[in-house]
Amino acid sequence: MTVARSILLxxxxxxxxxxxxxxxxxGWRESRGLIWIAAGVVALGLYGFVAAFQPDPNLGRILAAYGGIFVAGSLAWGMLVDKFRPDRYDLIGAAICLxxxxVIAYAPRSS
Structure with a gap:
């Protein structure tokens, strides 16, 4: 359950x-306005709180592991939202990150 919760977070x-x-x-680059920018700032603030709910008490480890999720998630977002087509090197890189x-988040560790 802890791993599933961590992955969801x-x-x-x-x-x-x-x-x-x-x-x-x-909001900025596509000139959609301040409401879009403000919504983005709120979402970015929420990101900071989500990390605090991770079961591992080490922020450095959480952020390091999250970096790989960010890489793969960014490519997925680009594919779904912006119709970006990653090439094989993008996909290989994302797989390496995952x-x-x-390894960082879920490897067994001695206490």
Missing amino acids: FLLAALAEIGGAWLVWQ VGVA
Whole structure:
């Protein structure tokens, strides 16, 4: 249950951070206005809170593992929202990052 909860929290964090950055991008770069930017700032703030609910007490480990989720999630967001087509090197890189997530976050450790 702890691993499933952790994965869900990583996915929620990615949604908040990537979605927030996308909203800011849309507000500024695509001239959609301050409401989009403000919504992005709120989403980015929520991202910070989500990490606090991770079961591991080590922020450095959580952020390091989350980095791999961010990489893969960013490519997925681009595919779903912006119709970006990653090439094989993007996909290989994301897979390597996800292996890193598994090693950092879920490897058995001695106390």
